[in-house]
Amino acid sequence: MSFLTIENLNAEVGPAPILRDVSLSVAAGEVRGLVGESGAGKSMIGKAVLGTLPSAIEISSGRIVLEGEDLQAMRPRDRRRVIGAKAALIPQDPLTALNPSRRVGPQITDRLVDILGWTRHDAQTRALELLDEVQIPEPERVMRAYPHELSGGMRQRILIASAFAAEPRLIIADEPTTALDVTVQKQILKLIRQMQARHGTALLFVTHDLGVVSKICQSLSVLFGGKVLEDTSVGDFFARPAHPYSAALLAATPKYTDPEASLTPVPETVIEAVQAEIEAHDRRQDHV
Amino acid sequence: MADGRSQVKRRAGARLWLSATWLGLLVLGAVFAPLIAPQDPLAQDLFGARLPPFWEAGADAAFPLGSDSLGRDVLSRIIHGARIALGVALIAGTLTCLIGSGLGLIAGYFRGWPDMVISRLVDIWMAFPPVLFAILLIAVLGTGLSSIIIAIVVIDWTRFARVIRAEAMSQGAMDYVASAQVAGRKRFSILLAEILPNVLPTIVVLLTLEMGIAVIVEAILSFVNLSISTDQPTWGSMIAEGRLSIHQAWWVLVFPLVTLFLTVLSFSQLGEGLKDHFDPVLR
Amino acid sequence: MTLIRRILLRLLTMAITLFGVAVIVFFVIRVVPGNPIAMMLPPGAGEEDIARLKALYGLDKTIPEQFVIWLSGVLQGDFGTSITTRQPVLALVLSRLPATLELSVVALVIAVAIGGTLALTGTRLRGTRSEGAIDVANGMALSVPDFLWGLVLILLFGVLWPVFHISGRVSPSLDLPFVTNFYLFESVLRLRFDIWADLVAHMFMPALALAIPLAAIIAQLLKQSLKETMHLDYVTLSRTKGYGENHVITREALPNAVLPTLTLIGVQFTFLIGGTVIIERLFSYEGLGNMAIDAVINRDLPLIQGIVILFALIFSVVNLVVDLTYAALNPRLRHG
Numbered sequence: 028m029s030f031l032t033i034e035n036l037n038a039e040v041g042p043a044p045i046l047r048d049v050s051l052s053v054a055a056g057e058v059r060g061l062v063g064e065s066g067a068g069k070s071m072i073g074k075a076v077l078g079t080l081p082s083a084i085e086i087s088s089g090r091i092v093l094e095g096e097d098l099q100a101m102r103p104r105d106r107r108r109v110i111g112a113k114a115a116l117i118p119q120d121p122l123t124a125l126n127p128s129r130r131v132g133p134q135i136t137d138r139l140v141d142i143l144g145w146t147r148h149d150a151q152t153r154a155l156e157l158l159d160e161v162q163i164p165e166p167e168r169v170m171r172a173y174p175h176e177l178s179g180g181m182r183q184r185i186l187i188a189s190a191f192a193a194e195p196r197l198i199i200a201d202e203p204t205t206a207l208d209v210t211v212q213k214q215i216l217k218l219i220r221q222m223q224a225r226h227g228t229a230l231l232f233v234t235h236d237l238g239v240v241s242k243i244c245q246s247l248s249v250l251f252g253g254k255v256l257e258d259t260s261v262g263d264f265f266a267r268p269a270h271p272y273s274a275a276l277l278a279a280t281p282k283y284t285d286p287e288a289s290l291t292p293v294p295e296t297v298i299e300a301v302q303a304e305i306e307a308h309d310r311r312q313d314h315v
Numbered sequence: 316m317a318d319g320r321s322q323v324k325r326r327a328g329a330r331l332w333l334s335a336t337w338l339g340l341l342v343l344g345a346v347f348a349p350l351i352a353p354q355d356p357l358a359q360d361l362f363g364a365r366l367p368p369f370w371e372a373g374a375d376a377a378f379p380l381g382s383d384s385l386g387r388d389v390l391s392r393i394i395h396g397a398r399i400a401l402g403v404a405l406i407a408g409t410l411t412c413l414i415g416s417g418l419g420l421i422a423g424y425f426r427g428w429p430d431m432v433i434s435r436l437v438d439i440w441m442a443f444p445p446v447l448f449a450i451l452l453i454a455v456l457g458t459g460l461s462s463i464i465i466a467i468v469v470i471d472w473t474r475f476a477r478v479i480r481a482e483a484m485s486q487g488a489m490d491y492v493a494s495a496q497v498a499g500r501k502r503f504s505i506l507l508a509e510i511l512p513n514v515l516p517t518i519v520v521l522l523t524l525e526m527g528i529a530v531i532v533e534a535i536l537s538f539v540n541l542s543i544s545t546d547q548p549t550w551g552s553m554i555a556e557g558r559l560s561i562h563q564a565w566w567v568l569v570f571p572l573v574t575l576f577l578t579v580l581s582f583s584q585l586g587e588g589l590k591d592h593f594d595p596v597l598r
Numbered sequence: 599m600t601l602i603r604r605i606l607l608r609l610l611t612m613a614i615t616l617f618g619v620a621v622i623v624f625f626v627i628r629v630v631p632g633n634p635i636a637m638m639l640p641p642g643a644g645e646e647d648i649a650r651l652k653a654l655y656g657l658d659k660t661i662p663e664q665f666v667i668w669l670s671g672v673l674q675g676d677f678g679t680s681i682t683t684r685q686p687v688l689a690l691v692l693s694r695l696p697a698t699l700e701l702s703v704v705a706l707v708i709a710v711a712i713g714g715t716l717a718l719t720g721t722r723l724r725g726t727r728s729e730g731a732i733d734v735a736n737g738m739a740l741s742v743p744d745f746l747w748g749l750v751l752i753l754l755f756g757v758l759w760p761v762f763h764i765s766g767r768v769s770p771s772l773d774l775p776f777v778t779n780f781y782l783f784e785s786v787l788r789l790r791f792d793i794w795a796d797l798v799a800h801m802f803m804p805a806l807a808l809a810i811p812l813a814a815i816i817a818q819l820l821k822q823s824l825k826e827t828m829h830l831d832y833v834t835l836s837r838t839k840g841y842g843e844n845h846v847i848t849r850e851a852l853p854n855a856v857l858p859t860l861t862l863i864g865v866q867f868t869f870l871i872g873g874t875v876i877i878e879r880l881f882s883y884e885g886l887g888n889m890a891i892d893a894v895i896n897r898d899l900p901l902i903q904g905i906v907i908l909f910a911l912i913f914s915v916v917n918l919v920v921d922l923t924y925a926a927l928n929p930r931l932r933h934g
Contacts, residue, residue: 077838082725104842111840124831128853134832142840186835438611439618442910444872447890451902454894455626531743535876538745539891554749558880561757561764572749576742583741 029054030196030229031076031114036089038075038253045071045084047254047308053197053229058220060240060261061233062276063250064293069233071253073199076231078103078110094196111142115190117200117219121182121207125174132170135189143193157188161218180211184218191222197229204239216243237280241265249273252305272301331588334581341578345397352391353377356548360386365564381566383556389567392548393574399549400578403460403533404526407467411529412522414468415475420514422476423483424506433476440473449532453541463536467529474528475521482514516593520586527582534575550575601925608921612914619910620903624668627899628661655681655900672907678900682893687904691886695908696779697767698878698885702871704782704801705808709870710863712809713816720817721824721847732817739814744873748807748880755803763800765882772796804881808873812866819862823855830854857927864920868913 029052038046046068053059061069074080076091078098091098093113098106118124125134135157136150145153151170158166161184174182183203190198200219204212220243223230232244240247240261247264249257249272257270268274275293344351354377363386369379380390422433449466456462486492487510495505537551538558550571557568652658655678656667671678677687720732739747756764768774768781772793776784782801785794827833828851836850875887882888886905893901 079834079837107837107840107842110838114838116835116838118831118835120831124835126832126836126850126854137836138839141845435614435618439615439622441868442615442619442913443906444875444887444909444913445869446872446875447887447894447906447909450875450891450894451623451626451906454897527741528743531745535745539876539879539895541895558749558752561752565753565757568749569753572746572753576746576750579743579746580738580741584737587737587741 030094031231032090032092033072033076034090034092036072036075036086036091038071038080038084038086040083040085044309045253046075046086047252047305048312049089049250049253049255051248051255051258053231055196055229056224056227057246058223058230058232058244060244060247061231061250062235062237062240062247064235064276067250068253069235069250070201072250073116073201073231073233076110076197077114077116077199078106108142111138112193113195114197114199115193115195117183117187117190117198117203119202119205121179121186124186125182127174129173130170131172131174131177131185135170135185135192138189138193153192154188157192158185160191160222161185161188163188179207180215183207183211183215187215187219187222191226191228194226195228197231198223199231199233201233202235205234205236219243237277249276251301254305254308256301271297328588330584331592334585334588337577337581338585341397342401344394345401348394348398352388352394353379354388354391356387356391356395358387362386365560365567367564368566368570380570381564383553383567384560384564387548389553389570392553393550393571395548396550396553396571397574399460399547400530400533400575403463403467404529404582407464407529407532408522408526410464410468411471411525412475412518415472416479416514416518416521418472419476419479420483420506420510423480424487424510425502426484430480433480437473437476440470443470445470446535449536450539450541453536458541463533466536467532470532471525471528474525475518478517478521479514482517483510486510486513516589520590520593523582523586523589527579527586530575530578530582601922604925605918605922608918612918615914616907616910620669620672620907621665623903623906624665625661627902628664655679668903677904677907680893680898680901682896682898682901687900690889690901691904691908693779694884694886694889696781697883698871698874698887700780700782701801701805701874701878701883701885702808702867705805705870706812706863706867708805709809709812709816712813713820716813716817717820717824718847718852720821721828721851722843724825724828736814736817739810740818742811744807744811744870745876745880747810748804748877751803751807752880761799762802764803767797767800767884768793769796769800800881800883804874804877804883807880808870808877812863812870815866816859816863820855820859823858824851827851827855857924860927861920861924864917864924867920868916871909871912871916 032052034050036046036049037044049068049072051059051061051072061072063069071080071084075086076093076098080086086099089099093109096109096113098109101109125131132151132154135154136145136147139145139150139153140147154170155166158169163169163181163184169177169181169185177185187203203219204215207215216239219230222228232240234240244261246258246260248255249264249270251272257264257268257273259269263269264273265277268277272293275291275297278291279293360382363375363378363382364384366375366378366382366386367373368381368389369376374381378388378390380388380393382388383392418433422430448470452466452469453462456465492505492509495509496502500508533549534551534554537549538555540552540555553571554568554575557564557566557571561568649658656664659667668678675688677691679685680687680690683690716732716736720729723729723732752764755762763769774781774793775788775790778784782794782797785791785797824847828847830851833846833850836846841849874885875890877883878885878887879891886908890902890905890909892898893905
């Protein structure tokens with residue numbers, strides 16, 4: 028079954044569209060990549076689902092359904108609770124995503140205790156298990172540490188453990204490896220993949236890196252200007268991209284098989300064509 | 316977003332204009348005090364004591380804001396008081412600004428031992444309660460306008476020195492200063508030609524704020540009866556008198572207090588407004 | 599830097615500052631043109647009497663000599679004898695100190711309460727009209743000093759709607775059973791809430807006058823750092839966990855936003871204590887500041903010296919405490 032379904036989601040800042048008719052779904056155990064250049068709106072989709080859009084951005088129409096529950100139809104308080112119980116975020120920058128003035132332990136267990144009503148003891152046990160699962164040595168000591176005492180890689184592992192703590196149905200990973208060293212990146216990517224597979228979570232993976240997509244995702248949505256241009260399986264995408272923009276994007280990505288091969292940036296003509304397509308879409312919307 | 320910003324700017328502009336208008340009126344009042352004031356501010360009339368302001372029963376139209384317990388006209392005393400208040404603001408403010416900014420520039424740009432000495436002095440100054448320090452100085456110097464001005468300068472130079480020192484330091488670390496140094500220019504000429512113009516907006520803002528502070532210090536000193544000889548009308552001495560007769564004649568306290576309040580507020584709002592005006596990114 | 603080294607360094611700079619204050623006060627006072635001795639004697643007293651009294655107060659020696667004598671006395675806790683009251687300066691000053699400390703601390707508590715509430719409410723309501731209103735009120739409160747707020751309060755709560763006392767520390771008709779001069783504190787310990795209420799009714803206005811400008815500064819800075827903190831990733835992460843706005847502001851943002859405000863409160867608290875001088879005068883509150891102004895007017899040199907040194911000592915201690923609190927609260931400094 029599909030843990031996350033987004034149907035015809037539109038969002039704007041004032042008159043300017045940010046998301047245009049976005050539809051996508053992520054099934055249990057599926058990893059979907061959300062790909063696009065910066066400014067394509069890929070992070071906005073994650074924020075819309077988690078209810079953390081900047082206040083200037085308004086969702087004007089569409090549905091976000093999280094395991095059968097329509098988030099847009101809920102009162103804000105209930106929506107927050109449902110999101111807190113069923114979804115979780117693995118943030119981009121582990122250095123800024125942990126509260127520097129709180130110890131690590133409570134930052135993993137707080138959701139379990141405060142939102143889901145676990146006992147402190149159960150939450151503690153669960154956190155220790157998870158830290159073990161993300162291969163953190165001496166979990167007891169780490170629980171008592173402050174974030175600044177730990178390395179970037181350690182912190183990202185803690186954030187991953189924290190995300191999986193409540194056994195969420197959906198995890199949104201927002202460029203979770205961009206801020207890390209290349210060597211650490213690989214380990215973290217592998218860890219996320221393992222954890223996701225073990226827990227059967229639906230994973231929405233926001234990234235600009237097609238190389239990462241090829242390693243971790245089964246399906247992907249390509250975005251430009253807040254619009255989904257292509258929704259396809261990873262195999263199909265790399266073999267025969269359907270949209271000209273996808274093809275250009277693929278050509279602009281270094282190949283792991285041949286990293287030295289010359290790269291062609293996305294040509295102007297392709298960009299202009301996509302922009303024309305989006306404008307045509309907007310005109311259609313206005314006529315409706 | 317764009318709307319919010321222009322709204323902020325409009326509000327800042329309005330407050331700048333209101334403050335400037337009030338201060339302008341005050342300056343006019345001070346300059347032409349003998350022409351404008353309806354009465355002699357020192358003339359006593361014990362039979363006309365504690366006349367209420369014009370809208371109350373028993374008022375005398377010749378004393379629009381009433382009279383104090385010695386029968387002196389409140390309005391005339393406020394207008395004449397503006398002379399002392401603004402005079403102190405202008406002279407003490409400027410002198411404080413010159414000395415404080417000068418020391419701040421030297422400490423911030425030349426660093427080394429001048430900075431050590433000046434910073435140490437600032438620390439010591441910060442350990443004095445300013446009002447107590449002022450009263451102490453007046454006690455030593457004797458009362459009078461020049462004593463007040465000296466007291467304000469001696470107490471408040473640190474206000475400029477601290478801020479300007481920090482600004483000069485950050486300006487001194489910039490590339491344009493380094494390139495001027497490489498070009499072989501004298502350090503002192505760099506200080507005047509490159510650093511000073513860049514910290515000038517801050518100095519102007521501080522000066523405006525300082526004038527408001529000078530007005531307050533003068534009022535406080537006349538309030539504790541240490542300012543000018545007692546027969547000079549000052550806002551502070553009027554407030555001190557009004558405080559004593561507050562239950563019998565509220566207007567003796569209220570009108571000078573409102574005047575002082577608006578003046579201090581205007582200087583400060585003008586300073587803040589200038590700060591926003593000079594700051595291109597609007598904080 | 600370890601905590602011990604930090605403390606030692608601070609104590610050293612504190613000693614230098616206090617010494618500087620002592621030197622300045624001592625020498626500034628010696629320039630006083632008026633002759634304090636003459637004021638103490640009945641008219642017609644002979645040269646001999648004057649000389650005797652000068653010798654008694656050590657005023658016949660050279661100024662540097664006087665300074666050495668005075669300083670060595672101070673180091674042994676002897677601040678000399680007040681000329682006007684002929685009592686030991688230390689005893690006089692210590693008898694008034696509790697009143698000023700109580701006033702300052704109550705003012706600080708009020709300032710933190712008002713400022714904190716305004717900052718949190720302003721953050722909660724950010725982007726609305728109410729936030730704009732809070733900002734405007736804040737700007738006014740910031741621009742006008744405690745002296746003027748004191749006068750405004752006297753008009754409001756002393757005359758227009760007379761609910762508080764406008765002068766004194768406690769009603770003279772009350773029989774005070776206290777052994778210390780910390781009346782407010784002791785009245786609570788002795789469960790004398792009648793006296794406590796009377797003290798509060800006297801203290802409320804001067805304390806509020808002192809608190810208003812500080813409250814505005816706290817509100818402004820805390821709100822600014824709260825708003826900056828609210829954009830940080832860990833705050834966003836906390837939102838996705840299911841927490842509401844209030845929890846996010848108070849539990850996630852506040853502990854991190856509060857640090858810069860804390861240092862500022864330290865510096866500003868010393869300004870507040872300095873403000874007690876004029877505010878005590880304004881409300882005829884029997885504290886150190888009021889005594890200081892009397893001492894200056896009466897040219898009571900030993901008393902002035904004692905009070906100024908005590909103020910400087912309080913300022914330095916406050917700064918030290920703030921510095922250490924800052925180090926203790928900031929985990930990065932604690933382990934760094």
